[in-house]
Amino acid sequence: MDSLGLLGQGFATALEPANLIFLVIGVVIGQIIGALPGIGPAAGMALLLPLTFGMTPVTAIVMLAGIMYGGMYGGTLTSVLVNVPGESSSVMTAVDGYQIARRGRAGAALSIAAIGSFFAGIITAVVLVFVTPPLSEFALKFNAPEYFLLAALGITASASLGSSSAIKALMAAVLGLMVALVGVDPIVGLPRLTFDVPAMIEGIDFLPVAIGIFGIAEVLSSLEKMQEMQPIRTRLRDMWLTAEEWAESRMAILRGTLVGFFVGILPGAGPTIAAMMAYVTEKRFSRRPERFGHGALDAVAAAESANNAAAQGALVPMLSLGIPGSASTAVLLAALILQGIQPGPNLMTQQSALVWGLIASMFIGNVILLVINLPLAPAFASILRIPYVYLAPGILMISLVGAYASTNSFYTVIVALAFGVIGWFMIKLDFPRAPLVLAVVLAPLLETSLRQSLLLSFGSPLIFVERPLSAVLLILVVVSLALPAYGAMRRHLGRAPKADPV
């Protein structure tokens, strides 16, 4: 059956009452999580992961994906009305959006952000329909060496693209790999790094790690400074765009979508980098770049289109290769594994209803979010008036109860608390947390495929260069490591004192 036929079946799946209800719940929760500073979509997804134990795989994934892209829409509200990014990918929106709001055009900024996000979401879903199946089919040619290098690329690229310090990001990834080593060896079944603690034989689950690193750490960090938010008021009639505003922004939406999608499919780059790149690109294309930073509507349009396109674009490598490109897709991948589904190129054929149901749900979810963010934006903005302190203890409690519920054991609660502290220190010491979580998810694939490759080659590492596909992937891994090293060297040379001319 062709892609459109399968998409039709996907709509039938997505429109089933249970799936539709949880899709609505997912996008609304995503919208709220995105709007609340201090907790991002990945954290929200990790916290709500235990709730999906009672759902079918399709319902669970549709809801979690709804939180992921709903968060991209919600972040705009706080950025524009309070000048505080609801989540990191809305940083660039805050730069210009708040200036527009101070001029009395908050409604226009919210409108163009919603329209841009909607356009980007729909276009990305269309691209997913046509790109994912052939990519998945191509990936069926992959064997153990290619999977090892793909997993390695997922980790190294997240370090080189998504962080200011590649060394710190790689250290975070190594910590994640060390965490994943605990438990039973995947090939011969010997206990490893368990220190004779029976609970550690099971290893350290992804769920308490993600709950601690994202959920608990973010709440602890946001408790340091208690600020009551004073959002700028906006009304429904302010949401209309003038013809001039629309003309100013429409190409920015298109460019933002393109930049966002291509950044999104790169492992590790994510919506924040996408929004920044789209902002810079738009400034270059703009006839009046001097307005950027002082309330340019096209800047908001580009950044918001890009972050949603990137969030959804990250689903391409996840669905077709089983490799998560961002922290949110890592949580989504973990949800698949928890539901007993093996991610990878076979997902498209073995779990056709799930994949196509998910893609179809993105069309529906983006329509729901457009409705929420256009006529209902002023109503949702009132959520920002609830002091965050009343939500923080609830988030912490759901984190710990959720961690307990995943295994019915206090061991996972202790693990979540430990990673909460580790995550808090990582925030304070400027260590990116996404590489750690990605490494925990990718470590089993990395180690198993490495050892299978060496078994195939009778111990020769040449297997990674003899196969054309793996050679290409190896080059990409080397490039992803060399790029930040080159950048650091250039910075170092630029800072070195110049010798006095003689």
Add this chain to the structure above:
Amino acid sequence: MRMSEVVPPLLMLALSAVVVFGTWHLGYWSDTTAGPAFAPVWIAAVGALLAILQLRAARSAGWTGVYDWPDAVGMKRVAVTFSGLIVFSAVSPILGMVACVALFVFLFLWGLLARPLVPSLFTAAVTTGLVYLVFVRWLSTGLPAGIFGI
């Protein structure tokens, strides 16, 4: 070099050592393929290399950035909250998890943050109700019931 720049790489060096010494006895290589200690040794080696690079970077370039550590009040709030979470985990098997949720939320808002009594009680009731409905009623999770039996 600042403490904040030195402690993480030193911890990474220590962790790398733990990983190598904790897995070496399992075997690095067996017959024609890698053994259970193969990946741990390489991961530890990369960890140690990165730690040394980070120490070198901190020493040679000097630290120019500013870390956003909380002030004394903020630090106290974080420490008390985290201690509360540890107490929550310790007391849950005795008092019951649902009852502990109510207690934690109330004490956090009213005791730690000095919020008004009624909103604090209301938030505690709503959060507890939510946890009970979702985890106990819907997901049928066997949360520790404790002396109150819920």
